[in-house]
């Protein structure tokens with residue numbers, strides 16, 4: 010356990026937008042930022058003091074990062090576990106490597122969520138398609154088959170409606186082992202971002218209600234439009250998981266809300282999360298500031314929401330129309346991540362709008378030409 014102070018260097022593995030926003034928060038306090046990313050002009054590389062351009066599992070590069078950093082954190086979970094474990098033996102990695110081992114593999118993740126006493130949808134795991142065929146009756150149809158490793162934004166998963174269709178999931182095994190889980194007829198998706206300091210004190214950010222389009226997060230509405238009973242269950246589940254994992258840093262817990270008011274945990278992310286970006290403007294402590302506090306051994310602050318908020322993602326196809334509309338919306342906080350190529354569906358930025366009237370602001374978003382073709 011160490012306290013890291015301004016002037017010292019925070020090393021970040023991964024140079025995407027999450028690293029960039031973490032770095033910007035840290036720089037406000039006077040920390041220096043070192044980043045490891047394979048691309049020359051990464052979103053975090055643009056704001057970092059030191060940049061190492063190499064693969065995430067490049068041992069020489071990791072050693073270099075260790076030498077220049079007083080503490081090391083990460084902005085995504087798909088890093089090499091063995092490499093991180095080795096790194097944590099010679100550098101200060103307060104979050105530990107085990108958090109990565111668990112959250113980068115859906116099979117480990119479900120096992121640990123269950124061991125923590127939090128609910129998940131019925132599921133089976135399988136190393137081969139034949140094993141899946143033998144086990145699938147335990148889950149039934151419709152179900153969702155997901156690769157254990159490497160999926161994001163709905164990639165690496167397939168909804169299967171019947172035994173006849175199961176064959177379509179065979180190709181997923183080319184990538185890795187898989188899980189099959191029951192399709193959940195949820196009424197809402199919400200996420201709880203829980204952050205825990207080295208002293209074991211944890212806080213949850215206000216719960217976000219998440220609306221996806223084509224499996225990509227479109228909009229987060231905060232506070233989530235759920236009742237007090239659901240809120241309580243969601244927070245209780247997040248706390249159970251964080252305590253079970255002995256979390257240090259940030260854990261985003263994605264959940265399904267069912268018609269009867271119960272919840273099921275969908276998946277975990279061991280880092281700041283897209284659905285928590287609203288906290289930059291709308292809270293007294295953002296998920297990025299709180300994350301920096303946690304890994305630097307500072308006491309965490311109890312989050313407060315200043316105003317209801319909506320965060321809308323800006324994908325490649327939204328950048329041009331957004332730039333045309335900026336002059337019309339003084340209340341929109343614009344965040345663009347500095348990515349050169351505005352490819353379709355690529356996350357390029359987000360917009361946060363604080364409001365006293367969620368309904369009216371949702372209508373304003375629908376009426377703009379940024380996200381909806383008119």
Ligand SMILES: Nc1ncnc2c1ncn2[C@@H]1O[C@H](COP(=O)(O)OP(=O)(O)O)[C@@H](O)[C@H]1O
Nearest residue numbers: 153160161162163164190191192193221224276
């Ligand atoms: N079992 C399920 N039942 C219903 N919808 C699901 C299920 N699993 C995933 N989804 C939908 O697909 C989205 C993406 O799945 P998720 O497991 O979160 O993968 P990722 O976010 O890594 O792509 C979820 O947010 C949800 O909308």
Ligand SMILES: [Mg+2]
Nearest residue numbers: 162263275276
């Ligand atoms: Mg997800």
